[in-house]
Amino acid sequence: MLILSEAVGVGHTKAAEALMQGIELLDPSIEVQVLELGRELHPVSAGLLYRCYLNMVTRYPGVWRKVYDYKQNEPLSLWKQSFIYRMFHRTMKDMLNLISPDLIICTHPFSSSSVACLKRAGYTLRLCTMITDFHAHGAWVQPEVDHYLVSGEEVYTQLMKMGVPKEKVSITGIPLTMNFRIKHNKQEMRQLLGIKDMPTMLVMGGGLGLGGMERLANILAKWRDSLQIVICTGHNERLRRVLEAELHHPNVHILGFVNNIDRWMDASDWLITKAGGITCFEALAKRLPLFIYQPLPGHEENNCEFLIRHKLAIRIDTEEEIADWVDKLLCYPQAISFLEQNMQQFQQMLDPLATARAVLAPLRAADEKRSGKYPPVFISKKPATY
Missing domain, CATH: 3.40.50.2000 (Glycogen Phosphorylase B;)
Known part of the structure; x- marks a missing residue:
């Protein structure tokens, strides 16, 4: 073949x-x-x-x-x-x-x-x-x-x-590869990856590091004392260097392209990403609550529309929406229980x-x-x- x-x-x-x-x-x-x-x-x-x-x-x-x-x-x-x-x-x-x-x-x-x-x-x-x-x-x-x-x-x-x-x-x-077919213990993954056991937001922009990641990272950095932020820039080395220069904090982790993103998903509580089909399907398999930010025009906008319509993700477009959701997640994580239930039902249908x-x-x-x-x-x- x-x-x-x-x-x-x-x-x-x-x-x-x-x-x-x-x-x-x-x-x-x-x-x-x-x-x-x-x-x-x-x-x-x-x-x-x-x-x-x-x-x-x-x-x-x-x-x-x-x-x-x-x-x-x-x-x-x-x-x-x-x-x-x-x-x-x-x-x-x-x-x-x-x-x-x-x-x-x-x-x-x-x-x-x-x-x-x-x-x-x-x-x-x-x-x-x-x-x-x-x-x-x-x-x-x-x-x-x-x-x-x-x-x-x-x-x-x-x-x-x-x-x-x-x-x-x-x-x-x-x-999906075998790594995404099993969900591992969150605390064990955090210990394995050398990060703190605290509320963790994973930020991704696909393999090219797209989707307004620099602006998003700087918005999220306002909560870095109470929120652990993991930013995966993919192959976008310019973005990785810029973020490393801008964001210095023990709770902020800047990653380039990694081969173990499945482990970072297991270690995270939430994911903010554009709407690439593979990334979203991986998150659904891991039952990692999805927030969609700046999907690319065309196919990703259609992916986003599908996920929103089936209540498998939440779209956030403005700084105010991001702030509202971060505050809500930190104070009342049960606010997205409906999302987690829908993702679990979806995951059970996957072969x-x-x-x-x-x-x-x-x-x-x-x-x-x-x-x-x-x-x-x-x-x-x-x-x-x-």
Whole structure:
């Protein structure tokens, strides 16, 4: 199996790695490889895409919102798919000829679109696409996709409205690595991480350290005598250096990119973050109460809307709202008991290996058919909705 991601943020690749872990756990005989496709094939073009995206969402969010919203409920036109292929993936066929995968799984719409282009040109392969948000943009939709793996009922319905046959879609949730499947004791994690046993707020801005983190950190710093603040800046080294220079206090911890964010989630009481699909799904799995601050325009605003509507998160936009909630949490933490109950119900519905099982089922069926056995037809079943 070949799992294709793109180096735009961190979430798409984290989902790919979690899926790989699940597949290897269920069937160690399967060889799985994860590639960030654009970076692997054409690093200059992929780097240009990354910088343009970063510029748009940080400096011109209104423009990016219009780009994202334009025909978002329609599949990408063929000329746009062809442009993506020629710009970022034009040598992909040579790579696939070398690897010869039995199945390709895409966790980003660009890689899925380019594989679909190859299939239209006559290249024979099986394509599975995993949508890593709580909302489906039309860029994910191509008729050449054999199987969609989606986070929930609403994405399932959105794909139906865009013409995807229901038998092509499985509701599996978003895959998480083993570290997020178990919630550890909060006090033990604090001791392990070397922080105090006191009310703790975790602040994240995704792998790129976005979402107004500098302003948010300075607002929260007003409570640093009574609130422990852990700020994870991801790969944003400039932001990490700025915050280290601005905030000096034993109760303020500035982290760069870390590989053990699951432990920091276990050690925290609350999380303030933008609305990246993977981060939010990880927090839901850990039952860590979520506050959404400055979601990026487009897909994150849709993620935020989903979480708010299902009472799985609280949105805070202004300094006054942040102040009100921090005071409330410190004086009366039961104020978010409804949120914790809803997250617990959501977490109980999660099957951490559902995505891997959905990927493996058709391959196993094909193997048994070739061997002369006739297994039951694989049917995509929808679990409990949320």
